[in-house]
Amino acid sequence: MPATLEQAPTLFVEASGVRFAYRRLGPDSGIPLVLLQHFTGTMDAWDPAMVNALAADRPVIAFDNAGVGASSGETPDSVERQAADAEAFIAALGLKQIDLLGFSLGGFLAQVMAARDTVDVRRLVLAGTAPRGGEEHLLQVVEEAFGRGARDVRLPLFFTSSAASQAAGAAFVDRAAVRQIDRDPDRGEAVSTPQAQAIIRWCAPKEIDRAALDAIRQPALIVHGSDDTMFPSINAYEMFKSMNNATLIMYPDSGHGALFQYAETFVAHVRTFLDA
Amino acid sequence: MPATLEQAPTLFVEASGVRFAYRRLGPDSGIPLVLLQHFTGTMDAWDPAMVNALAADRPVIAFDNAGVGASSGETPDSVERQAADAEAFIAALGLKQIDLLGFSLGGFLAQVMAARDTVDVRRLVLAGTAPRGGEEHLLQVVEEAFGRGARDVRLPLFFTSSAASQAAGAAFVDRAAVRQIDRDPDRGEAVSTPQAQAIIRWCAPKEIDRAALDAIRQPALIVHGSDDTMFPSINAYEMFKSMNNATLIMYPDSGHGALFQYAETFVAHVRTFLDA
Numbered sequence: 068m069p070a071t072l073e074q075a076p077t078l079f080v081e082a083s084g085v086r087f088a089y090r091r092l093g094p095d096s097g098i099p100l101v102l103l104q105h106f107t108g109t110m111d112a113w114d115p116a117m118v119n120a121l122a123a124d125r126p127v128i129a130f131d132n133a134g135v136g137a138s139s140g141e142t143p144d145s146v147e148r149q150a151a152d153a154e155a156f157i158a159a160l161g162l163k164q165i166d167l168l169g170f171s172l173g174g175f176l177a178q179v180m181a182a183r184d185t186v187d188v189r190r191l192v193l194a195g196t197a198p199r200g201g202e203e204h205l206l207q208v209v210e211e212a213f214g215r216g217a218r219d220v221r222l223p224l225f226f227t228s229s230a231a232s233q234a235a236g237a238a239f240v241d242r243a244a245v246r247q248i249d250r251d252p253d254r255g256e257a258v259s260t261p262q263a264q265a266i267i268r269w270c271a272p273k274e275i276d277r278a279a280l281d282a283i284r285q286p287a288l289i290v291h292g293s294d295d296t297m298f299p300s301i302n303a304y305e306m307f308k309s310m311n312n313a314t315l316i317m318y319p320d321s322g323h324g325a326l327f328q329y330a331e332t333f334v335a336h337v338r339t340f341l342d343a
Numbered sequence: 344m345p346a347t348l349e350q351a352p353t354l355f356v357e358a359s360g361v362r363f364a365y366r367r368l369g370p371d372s373g374i375p376l377v378l379l380q381h382f383t384g385t386m387d388a389w390d391p392a393m394v395n396a397l398a399a400d401r402p403v404i405a406f407d408n409a410g411v412g413a414s415s416g417e418t419p420d421s422v423e424r425q426a427a428d429a430e431a432f433i434a435a436l437g438l439k440q441i442d443l444l445g446f447s448l449g450g451f452l453a454q455v456m457a458a459r460d461t462v463d464v465r466r467l468v469l470a471g472t473a474p475r476g477g478e479e480h481l482l483q484v485v486e487e488a489f490g491r492g493a494r495d496v497r498l499p500l501f502f503t504s505s506a507a508s509q510a511a512g513a514a515f516v517d518r519a520a521v522r523q524i525d526r527d528p529d530r531g532e533a534v535s536t537p538q539a540q541a542i543i544r545w546c547a548p549k550e551i552d553r554a555a556l557d558a559i560r561q562p563a564l565i566v567h568g569s570d571d572t573m574f575p576s577i578n579a580y581e582m583f584k585s586m587n588n589a590t591l592i593m594y595p596d597s598g599h600g601a602l603f604q605y606a607e608t609f610v611a612h613v614r615t616f617l618d619a
Contacts, residue, residue, distance in 0.1 A: 286595075293584065304580050307593060308569065314608075317583060317591040319562075332590075332619055339611040 070122075072115040072129065073246040077137055082159035085152065088137035088251070089130035089160075093122030098189055100166045100341070101157060102129045103173030105195075106266060107259050109136030109251035115242050116330040121168075121337060130156055135258050136251030144261035146172075146269050150179040157186045166341055168192040170326065171298070172262060175199070175269050182282040191283075192337055194290045194326045197298035198306040199279050200272030208296045225324025227294050232320055235328040275302065280309040287313040288340040290333060292325035314340065348391040348405065349522040353413055358435035361428065364413035364527070365406035365436075369398030374465055376442045376617070377433060378405045379449030381471075382542060383535050385412030385527035391518050392606040397613060401442075406432055411534050412527030420537035422448075422545050426455040433462045442617055444468040446602065447574070448538060451475070451545050458558040467559075468613055470566045470602045473574035474582040475555050476548030484572045501600025503570050508596055511604040551578065556585040563589040564616040566609060568601030590616065 070076075075090040090110055100121060102113060110129040121127050133152040134142030143149055153176055157165060164187040169177030174196025181188045212223040219240045226236035287310055291303035300317060307315035316336055318325045326333045346352075351366040366386055367375075376397060378389060386405040397403050409428040410418030419425055429452055433441060440463040445453030450472025457464045488499040495516045502512035563586055567579035576593060583591035592612055594601045602609045 300584075301580075304577075308576075310595070312595045314595060315591065315593040319586070319588045319590060332615060335615040336612070339608060339615070343608055 072118040077249050080159045082155040085133045085140035087130055087156045089128055091128050093126045097125045098164055098166055099126040099128050099162055100168055103169035103176045105171035105173055106262050111246060111251050112243060114239055114327040114330055117334060120334040131251060142258050142261045144264040146175045146179055146265050150176040154185045164189050166190045170194045171196055172266055181285050188285055190286045190341055192288045195295060195323045197302050199269055199276040201275035201302055202270040205270055205297055225322055227320055227322050229320050232328060239327040275305055277309040280306060283310055289313050289315045290326055291317050292321035293317055293319050295323045297323045348394040353525050356435045358431040361409045361416035363406055363432045365404055367404050369402045373401045374440055374442055375402040375404050375438055376444055379445035379452045381447035381449055382538050387522060387527050388519060390515050390603040390606055393610060396610040407527060418534050418537045420540040422451045422455055422541045426452040430461045440465050442466045446470045447472055448542055457561050464561055466562045466617055468564045471571060471599045473578050475545055475552040477551035477578055478546040481546055481573055501598055503596055503598050505596050508604060515603040551581055553585040556582060559586055565589050565591045566602055567593050568597035569593055569595050571599045573599045
């Protein structure tokens, strides 16, 4: 039986003075797909439906970046230094070439890593993410969502208010809660404060940084919800237009967590993209 | 051996006083995918790479609408009446439920047919097409392309000026020229004049007709090039935003003929959509 995200043991590797926690799924051979997680998310915050299906035909690696979850170290307050930590982790695993799947904040890291190519990034998937600059109302959206008293803040933040989207959101939250052993600890403000600073700095420039997007030469797949309240859908379109080799996919009636709302379709699209 | 677009015999069916020419590929059972063709295009103008791959797991029906190619009758000068002809053809074949794939002008027909549901449209694929209204510079683009003296006007009209897109365009033009027997006749201005009038009327309203898009309740897949000079890419995004249940896919470095430039990927995306 292949390991699942709910069952895979947490492994550790040392790099740059950090003991990185990770889980590895899927076959031994093939180009590994490394997952880069969202604001405050740990390995447990990925959707098992998505991760397990992706691991059916390629190695998939989830990990906690420095300072996050079960990893030691401190979380830096810039996207560049978080990306450097991720690169150190990937190098420590001895991976020669990788694909990246970055969600939200993880998509910022993926953009930086693909552009500077310190590790050999073959292709990248940018889900629910944003270009550097051009975004102003994120904090307001987050504050409003936390004020709503939902059973899980991801329900108002990642899904639309429609019954269908909320039902898909509840199913996602339930799937991500199945794992019982070895769940990652929540490191609280030691993670949320520096990560929030990194996100705010990334979004701060008034204009979208098109030169940064142009510096990415790898094929990219941008996946976005129709109504992402955190990172506006139109900015994902602009990101697509400014990149050299990007494919854009947007799903109906969906928000920031479109990739989990349509996990099965998303996996099919990622597979078509990575195998092209 | 299954029939291919290059080999399938041309069949005929009578409806509304028109003798419709069509070709049918793929298995006998399953929901048929009916193809709705672009301005002046006949059955021979479809890309065999796309059609044959689509027919691997579903019935696919290409046809000449009234007055076009090998069909008898006259080409009406409105999208609505062209759509009525297509509906008469589909009813004459006795098809209970269909999927539609409309390219360019064919996508206009698909929108009208899906909204009024005279025939039972289950799902629709809208490739390189446009919402009603909001488009002004089409005639200028077409005139410029015809003035360039390309070996085939589809090279400047359907593909970008990049070497990669032009090479993909040349390969498409070659693929569509393979069939030798029974090629559809070109009916010249008897088709181009009324079809052009229909297109001009469709595009004429200053604003995008969002109510018409909202009237479409079926799941839709919108596929567009990054740089479509005939029907602007941003309008495809707006169409996506105004529909109830649309998925948007856009390909890099591509124009109006993005579906042919990326035939293999397009087929994978259509299959994922129709099988969802």
